[in-house]
Amino acid sequence: MSKALKLPIVELPENIDKLRDEVRSFIAEERSKGTFEPQCDSWLGGFSAEFSRKLGERGWIGMTWPKKYGGHERSSLERFVVTEELLAAGAPVAAHWIADRQSGTLLLRYGTEEQRNFYLPKIAKGESYFVIGLSEPNSGSDLASLSSMATKADGGWVLNGSKLWTSGAHHSHYMIALVRTAPLNPENRHQGLSQFVVDLAAPGVTVRPIRLMTGEHHFNEVIFEDVFIPDGSLVGKVGDGWKQGMAELAYERSGPERFLSTLPLLTELLNTIQLDPDRHTKIEVGKLVARLWTLRKMSLGVAGLLEKGVTPSLMAALVKDLGTQFEKQLAETARLLVSSNPSVTSSSAFERRLAEAILHSPGFTLRGGTTEILRGIIAKEVVAK
Amino acid sequence: MSEIREMLVESATKIMKDFCTKELINEAESGVWAEDLWNIVEESGLTTIAVPEEAGGTGGSYGDALSLLRIAGKYSAPIPLAETLLANWLLAEVGLPISSKPLTLSPVDNNVVTFNETEGGWGVSGIVKQVPWASLVEGIVVVGKFKDQYMIAKIDPNNCLISQGSNLAGEPRNNIEIQNQFVPSNGVAFGTDGLVSRFAHLGILVKSVLMAGALERVLELTTAYTKERSQFGRPIHRFQAIQHHLASLSGETAAAKVVTDYGIEAIDINQFETEAMIAKIRVGEAASISVPIAHQVLGAIGFTDEHILQHSTRRLWAWRDENGTEVEWAEKFGEQVINAGPEALWPSVTGINKNPISSH
Numbered sequence: 089m090s091k092a093l094k095l096p097i098v099e100l101p102e103n104i105d106k107l108r109d110e111v112r113s114f115i116a117e118e119r120s121k122g123t124f125e126p127q128c129d130s131w132l133g134g135f136s137a138e139f140s141r142k143l144g145e146r147g148w149i150g151m152t153w154p155k156k157y158g159g160h161e162r163s164s165l166e167r168f169v170v171t172e173e174l175l176a177a178g179a180p181v182a183a184h185w186i187a188d189r190q191s192g193t194l195l196l197r198y199g200t201e202e203q204r205n206f207y208l209p210k211i212a213k214g215e216s217y218f219v220i221g222l223s224e225p226n227s228g229s230d231l232a233s234l235s236s237m238a239t240k241a242d243g244g245w246v247l248n249g250s251k252l253w254t255s256g257a258h259h260s261h262y263m264i265a266l267v268r269t270a271p272l273n274p275e276n277r278h279q280g281l282s283q284f285v286v287d288l289a290a291p292g293v294t295v296r297p298i299r300l301m302t303g304e305h306h307f308n309e310v311i312f313e314d315v316f317i318p319d320g321s322l323v324g325k326v327g328d329g330w331k332q333g334m335a336e337l338a339y340e341r342s343g344p345e346r347f348l349s350t351l352p353l354l355t356e357l358l359n360t361i362q363l364d365p366d367r368h369t370k371i372e373v374g375k376l377v378a379r380l381w382t383l384r385k386m387s388l389g390v391a392g393l394l395e396k397g398v399t400p401s402l403m404a405a406l407v408k409d410l411g412t413q414f415e416k417q418l419a420e421t422a423r424l425l426v427s428s429n430p431s432v433t434s435s436s437a438f439e440r441r442l443a444e445a446i447l448h449s450p451g452f453t454l455r456g457g458t459t460e461i462l463r464g465i466i467a468k469e470v471v472a473k
Numbered sequence: 474m475s476e477i478r479e480m481l482v483e484s485a486t487k488i489m490k491d492f493c494t495k496e497l498i499n500e501a502e503s504g505v506w507a508e509d510l511w512n513i514v515e516e517s518g519l520t521t522i523a524v525p526e527e528a529g530g531t532g533g534s535y536g537d538a539l540s541l542l543r544i545a546g547k548y549s550a551p552i553p554l555a556e557t558l559l560a561n562w563l564l565a566e567v568g569l570p571i572s573s574k575p576l577t578l579s580p581v582d583n584n585v586v587t588f589n590e591t592e593g594g595w596g597v598s599g600i601v602k603q604v605p606w607a608s609l610v611e612g613i614v615v616v617g618k619f620k621d622q623y624m625i626a627k628i629d630p631n632n633c634l635i636s637q638g639s640n641l642a643g644e645p646r647n648n649i650e651i652q653n654q655f656v657p658s659n660g661v662a663f664g665t666d667g668l669v670s671r672f673a674h675l676g677i678l679v680k681s682v683l684m685a686g687a688l689e690r691v692l693e694l695t696t697a698y699t700k701e702r703s704q705f706g707r708p709i710h711r712f713q714a715i716q717h718h719l720a721s722l723s724g725e726t727a728a729a730k731v732v733t734d735y736g737i738e739a740i741d742i743n744q745f746e747t748e749a750m751i752a753k754i755r756v757g758e759a760a761s762i763s764v765p766i767a768h769q770v771l772g773a774i775g776f777t778d779e780h781i782l783q784h785s786t787r788r789l790w791a792w793r794d795e796n797g798t799e800v801e802w803a804e805k806f807g808e809q810v811i812n813a814g815p816e817a818l819w820p821s822v823t824g825i826n827k828n829p830i831s832s833h
Contacts, residue, residue, distance in 0.1 A: 093692075093723060093726065093727045093730065094730070095727070095730075095731055095734075097734055097735065097738050099738075108823070172823070176819045177819075351819070354818065355815045355818055355819070356815070358810070358811060358814065358815035358818055359815040361811060362811060362814060362815070365807075365808070365811045367804055369807070369811070370803070370804045370805075370807035370808045370811060371800050371803045371804045371807055372803075372807065373803075373807035373810050373811055374754060374802070374803030374804060374805070374806035374807030374808075374810065375754060375758070375799070375803045375807070377751075377806065377807070377810050377818070377822070378732075378750075378751045378754040378755045378758075378803065378806065379755065379758075380822060381732075381751050381755075381822055382728050382731060382732045382751065382755045383728075384822060384823075385731050385732070385735055386727065386728065386731050389731060403727070406720070406723060406724050406727055409720065409724055410724045410728065460713075460717075462720070463716060463717045463719075463720035463721075464713065464716050464720075466716075466719070466720035466723050466724070467710065467715070467716030467717070467719040467720050467723075468716070470692075470696055470719055470720075470723050471696060471699065471700060471710045471719065
């Protein structure tokens, strides 16, 4: 078999069970206090500054980062366990999600000492939130066509343009934006791109809500009009933005949030069908859980590669493709197994979870690289090996 | 993977690659015994892997044997290697003599074979359907019953009525009639419910690794074809529609690999029933998704006997139905999941809290 398609077997060390139990106890305690109700897609829709701060206090944000930057020097497998427990419980983790998953990690890798000292401790405390600054009104899947431009000025850069689909920009503090620092070269479109930390409170930044079809406010367009960004905000090297941004994607694509977004619905489904399951129901549940079990092992395999310092872009794309299909399939199966009237305002938890899963489902196979783009990447890599 | 297992996989790959030619597989399908292939496999000690040396076997673990079978599945090895290994494992487990010669194991959980006590031994009778390779082996290991007690014996196919038959891949699948065949007392052993259940699950894990191997082959052949074949002036892998097929195929193959990797891992720690069920379900689904894709991509040539794709795809079609379809196992597994309740779901997926989803 093509080496590129292999994933390691990851046996979680015994001592990780203790950590998992701690997270479960914490979640159970918060549930009993009524802090949150489990929800589908909680890493997009579950914003709670208070909950993020509690996670920060427990050392569950920035887990893998060095202690001198407020991190906890734990392994990426330990982070995997904390993450999957929170998602499986449908806990409100949206506030710090991006900062913890990719912005902080990117700053750790490419940022200056000053940037790390400034941003990372605040992120790890669960008090500083970031957004992704990649897509633009005219650049979606064709990211390299982006046109927001930073022009060199005295002591910094002047940014003009806009970023789209920036989840959470209305209550986040910073964006890591990928922008042009040199005009587009049609021969090599990946040249001339750079990454900056943009303060969303800076003059000239406008955050315009774009509501989901449910009326929920997660997306925004962030517009930059002559925004001054000081020199110290450049991340990594001028012109290296594309390469740096791609490395970020392996983290973005393979985590448990790519197959667990609708897990709270599966739990409610089991609750609903428990008493008198027919043969068809048993079969569908058996298939779903077999898929879930396999996906988790695949995601864990990618985490195992990341832990070893490998950047498994092919397998990350592949796990995201399969995982996000599963998230949708789970909702569809649940819908067909139980006759119900899904609604976010229903008095039945099953109907509320089903409504969340259905209404959020278009996003699963769009965010972080559409299925179509991922499949192109997978096929090209498989053919090339 | 241990170093020993790596060496085993490497040498098995070499043997299978060299011997399992298109001609050999086609001939075997027409009923010719793959003598040379069997001989080298037997001489290399591969027919008694995971039987301890003190019992006359080659030694090694079940995991080693399953890794070997994934290679055999990949190259469509037209010999009863899986069946011989299963038969030997059961014989060794109950203390009966093993054999390096071709054997088969008839379906283990059945109520059709009966054992009756006679002078100096036992009379074994029954009609068993779909016994793999029965027409070409030297011994058939059967599990039957004496009253409520499971009994195990190796019987002689020459003294059975064996009807010809084959599965979708042209592998022998024979109905056999055992007519009060005498087996001396020292050739019969007792079995337990636990043992029979374990071998039923071993059977599905074995089938799953064979299938995972065949899926690897299907992906390789399909990918290679998209590079060789040009239409509209370019290799067809450049077309987005084909790329999407390749991506799905890669995903299913990778899933089959991972799920059988964990089955192989689990079997060496002896708690593998849940993993085996999950493997049969997931690999069965992977087969049903992948085979149509491969045939679509290869076009007309792929479903002729001139192309070797069909050796793998027909095996996948046959094997997914053997030892229980993915739906039969999904029903069993789903029932366990539902009975364990919503609170047990996530803990059992993550494997903590001592497996609330158990197969018993």
